[in-house]
Amino acid sequence: METTSLKPQLPPERMERATDYxxxxxxxxxSxxxxxxxxxxxxxRPRVGAADR
Structure with missing residues (x-):
């Protein structure tokens, strides 16, 4: 039986794009x-990667 990781599968930048969609x-x-x-x-809220800019 295969288990899944509890870690996010997407990098933060892709996760942010998905939530934007x-x-x-x-x-x-x-409303x-x-x-x-x-x-x-x-x-x-701070943007993802804002500290790197």
Whole structure:
């Protein structure tokens, strides 16, 4: 029987792209309040690799 690792299978940059895609799909169904909350979240969070720049 094969086991799976608990470590992420995607590097951070690809994980971020995947979550961005999900977010784009979700935005078409979100309320204005939810969209505003998401925009605030993005404004506050550091980007992947930002420390390397």
């Amino acid at each position: 999900v977010e784009l799909v979700w935005q078409g169904q979100a 204005e309040k939810s969209k505003a909350a998401l925009a605030e979240f993005h404004r506050r």
